[in-house]
Amino acid sequence: MAQLAGSPIAVFRGPFTERHATRLLWRAGFGPKPGQARKLAAVGLDAAVASLTRPSGPARLIGKPPHGRNGAPLDPLNVWGDDHCWWLDRMVRSNHQLVERMTLVWHSWFATSIEASDAALMLRQNAMMRAEALGNFHQLLLNVTSDPAMLLWLSGTSNTKYSPNENYAREVMELFTLGADRGAYSQHDVRAQARALTGFANDWPNSGPTNFRFDPTLHDDGVKRIFGHRGRFDWRDTCRLCVEHPLHPSFFVRKLWSYFVGTPVPPGVGRALERVYTSGGHQVRPLVEAILRHPLFYVGPRMVTPPVVYCAGMLRALGRTVETNDWAWICQQAGQLLFAPPNVAGWDYRHWLDTSRWAARFTAVNYALQDATIDTSSNAYPANETPAQAVHAALRHWNHPPVSARTHASLMAFSHRVQRSITADWEQVSYRILRQNALRALIPTSPEWQTC
């Protein structure tokens, strides 16, 4: 297993227990499979982190391939939502969990929506982000800036020297590299960047957008002034000027940190991480390794699990895979349809829940448990099961996840209430079946299951 180098940044030195490994697997992946957290805890923090950040060999998808309703194969290029399910399947089955999780980070960071292009271009962008998931941010920015789905989403191929369009120029600074309201750039810089970014083009045959290219005849090769520098800048210079901007490392470190840790980065830690980032030539992996080993990752407050992570995690915990394309509308209602972020700022990781989205997560639980439901007309269920036995059986169904004392007490109280409500003989079995189905659903709706 790969070894991590010594770090100038604080490293968590408490005992690395199953609880810590569970958090690591939820935040740097999509939740533990049965027994996975215990195994990971046994190898210790550094090896656990390295197993995620430096996986060996090509990614493997483990388990049954995905399918839609009625067993039909997924058709991500043509069927609404199958693109979502296709990626959700990778989240569930890939043995390179952090690669998928970082790809999800970049999807939100460089939020691009299918509404401006099509599934083929979105999946192409997805592959590009996956390839650079733990790679170099400067390279990633160059790839994104010339990416067809992004060129359509933020008007890149509408931006020519004859008709500048500021859409990408503004967002590349505001959302991707520098941040708003920090004095990093002015409206003049937006206009100059827009000129630098001119020259991309594509064709629009009836079959859809194609032939994306850089056409020098559409590029404004005049002198621009950007961040006080003068030159005949083009799109590559835009990217370079942004990542070399003195306010970029602090923006980058804080934004990346916020995807993994629930408290703001302390100023001293932030500066140290900035040095790691800058001295490493904008490499992402060392920064992620420092964050995943930092004490605040393990002792800080919990974070709400994003909807797709919640759904993928339930399937992983149950040893299931994607067996219906209903996951697309379910995740959409829960607030996270992949390839369709709400806007160019991506998903708001601070506010995942409200009444509507909680209801959608309840629906997700129902679908995760689909086919495992005990038939309520069955007679083959113990008529003498006690409330405690019922709770134990339901927890066993989820492979005994960590449950707080409060949640356990709540499950017990529910179990007792149902039993007390039994009056007729026929209810002795059937209410116990209802109770077991209900308990299995209540476990993943608990606040601690939805957070990590």
Place this chain on the structure above:
Amino acid sequence: MGEHAREDARPTGISSRECGSCEGFTRSEALRRAAAARGPRTAREWDPRMPHPAGAGIDRRGLLAGAAGGLLSVYGAGRLGLTNRLLAEGIARAATVQGPSSPILVTVFLAGGIDSLSILAPASDPLYHKLRPTLAVAPGAGSAFTEDPRLRWHPAAGSFAALHDAGKVTVFPGIGYASPDMSHFTSRHYWEVGATETRITTGWLGRYLDVAGSAGNPLQGLSMDGEMNPTLATASNPVAAIDRPDDFSLWLNGVWGDVFTETLDSAAALGAAQSRSHDAAIAQVAQAASEVGTVRRALAPFSDSNGNPTYHSPVSYPTSGTGDFPQRLAGLAAMIGTGLPLRCVALTSDMQFDTHDHQQQTFDSGLQLIADSLAAFQADLEARGVADRVLVHLWSEFGRRAQENGSAGTDHGAAGVSLLIGTRTNGTMVGEWPGIANLDVNGNQVENVDFRGVYCSLLEQWFGHDASAVIPGAARFQRYGLVK
């Protein structure tokens, strides 16, 4: 427009006038339709024993009686007992205390920055046609704006023109704030929080509900976006998010009857017990779980066991190909009609008005749908006899650049237009049209009415509440006579 291939921008500098993104537009419409058609109701197909939502079948009279006399009696709780009692009582109490005539403010956000120079167009101004060679509204198109002879309503805004002629629309033709920010997110945030500060995390209506609302009634702040609307974000009091009142039901395979009710109550109770957790993430989940219990009960009468609406709209609403904005308004009118204790409601349009490219197609159809839907909503409220309780505030984060760009679209601007709709609004223009001869350094229109002054005026005149407790620096802003 369907099948046109897109011509790319030509070196002559004249971009094609053909439909810019037909492929994408058509596809996204199809996607939305597919998504809408594939709603959660399909789940009922695979288990015929799905439980009926609690309280299904109760008619409006039943609900009113419940609201007045305590919802507990209406929704009952079966023999298993009701564990979410406090919140249910909170709604009942709020409905009683608030009374049948208490005011409601509906805030409608047009996302993306709608082009005010097309809504109210200086259609016979030569400078306008110079600035907007492909996008200008033709002279004589649409109808005259009676309060400023230079302007005409866009042809797609005919419903607004009619409401305005009937004295039911107050128009702010130059609304915004000084030192405008051209970022969608920053500017929208300013409007949502009611201050030009980036660090505030509560919405302006959320802060109003924190000081004037109750700890037991999440319906007092209702987002109808299917997710929370930041304008309603509170620091302490509960608020709720739904899509439509007839689309908020839960079910579980293999669990029904009293046990199902008890299951939902148990989840809500576990939430209620932790909704004040010092861990913010736990509290966020727990609070949502707790409020789901309350909202589910309150909305159960609005759909039948098949998930179809039980209410009937007295007027017809337009059909939308891009979402359910009209249906959400129809559901809202029905909720107001039943006397549910709503106070602040927020909706976001399904359409985006960030028209950087080939503006005309998205703008025209989007504006038409917004205007026709809001006119139907107004007529609905009037037919139900509750119109005097409701004001609708329509806003967008900014207007757009006076000069169109080279892609037959417009870039981000500054001052824009806002409307206040209702029988009790003054129905006259507030401020004045800024014109296009004197633009700011970025080529944008300059505001003459500050949105925070409008918020202060609404708080004071509509809600009868001290604005200084809600809007930072309230004393600095001019007040406008908005309510009659």
